[in-house]
Amino acid sequence: MTHLSPGPAAGWSPLARSFHWLVAMLLLAQIPLAWYMVDQPLGPAKLGNYALHKSLGMLVFALTAVRLAWRLTHPAPPLPPGTPGWQRGAARLTQGLLYFLMFAMPLTGWLNSSAANFPVSVFGLFALPNLIEADPVRQQGFEDSHRVQSYLLFAVLTAHLAGALYHQYVKRDGVLAGMLGFGGVHR
Numbered sequence: 001m002t003h004l005s006p007g008p009a010a011g012w013s014p015l016a017r018s019f020h021w022l023v024a025m026l027l028l029a030q031i032p033l034a035w036y037m038v039d040q041p042l043g044p045a046k047l048g049n050y051a052l053h054k055s056l057g058m059l060v061f062a063l064t065a066v067r068l069a070w071r072l073t074h075p076a077p078p079l080p081p082g083t084p085g086w087q088r089g090a091a092r093l094t095q096g097l098l099y100f101l102m103f104a105m106p107l108t109g110w111l112n113s114s115a116a117n118f119p120v121s122v123f124g125l126f127a128l129p130n131l132i133e134a135d136p137v138r139q140q141g142f143e144d145s146h147r148v149q150s151y152l153l154f155a156v157l158t159a160h161l162a163g164a165l166y167h168q169y170v171k172r173d174g175v176l177a178g179m180l181g182f183g184g185v186h187r
């Protein structure tokens with residue numbers, strides 16, 4: 001537990017932490033669910049998993065929109081003094097890519113479904129409009145870009161996690177503690 005004691009890094013507010021861990025859990029569920037569903041034989045179980053994947057993905061999209069609006073008006077707690085410039089740059093790059101992918105992945109998924117003329121239902125509560133006309137060629141393009149984005153997301157999430165573990169176990173500077181709720185000043 002000593003590693004989780006407050007370090008010099010300031011903490012994130014309860015709202016920022018809730019956004020972070022809720023979206024983290026959704027992304028960690030989405031990727032294995034998607035890998036599993038694409039290989040399932042066609043049937044009700046596969047269709048149910050596709051519907052769940054689309055609903056969870058649109059939830060990520062909505063949460064990310066609210067989270068980004070909040071984030072743009074509430075600056076992040078500063079990194080510990082003395083953090084090298086390249087590490088600040090790497091953190092900004094991975095966090096920027098994560099925001100980009102949390103918008104781009106739901107959009108290419110939604111465009112893929114639209115081009116296949118499969119309207120997207122959100123948890124069976126309401127259906128989203130198709131963004132484009134049915135078009136098999138564009139559908140394949142969106143499916144391919146969604147897949148490539150998923151590989152990039154996996155790589156960026158791994159880098160993000162490696163950065164968190166580096167702060168926690170090598171630098172021991174309280175950055176992870178700040179996102180877990182053990183930090184000092186709340187932003």
Ligand code: HEM
Nearest residue numbers: 030031034035038054057058060105106109110120147150
């Ligand atoms: C952050 C949100 C999302 C993540 C992380 C994500 C991730 C993935 C991954 C990892 C795959 C498997 C790719 C492969 O290996 O073939 C996949 C497939 C798929 N996703 Fe998503 N997805 C997201 C959002 C969405 C949304 C919002 C939709 C639709 C509204 C969607 C529709 C699909 C479809 C239809 C496939 C299957 C494509 C195929 O049959 O090959 N996804 N997604």
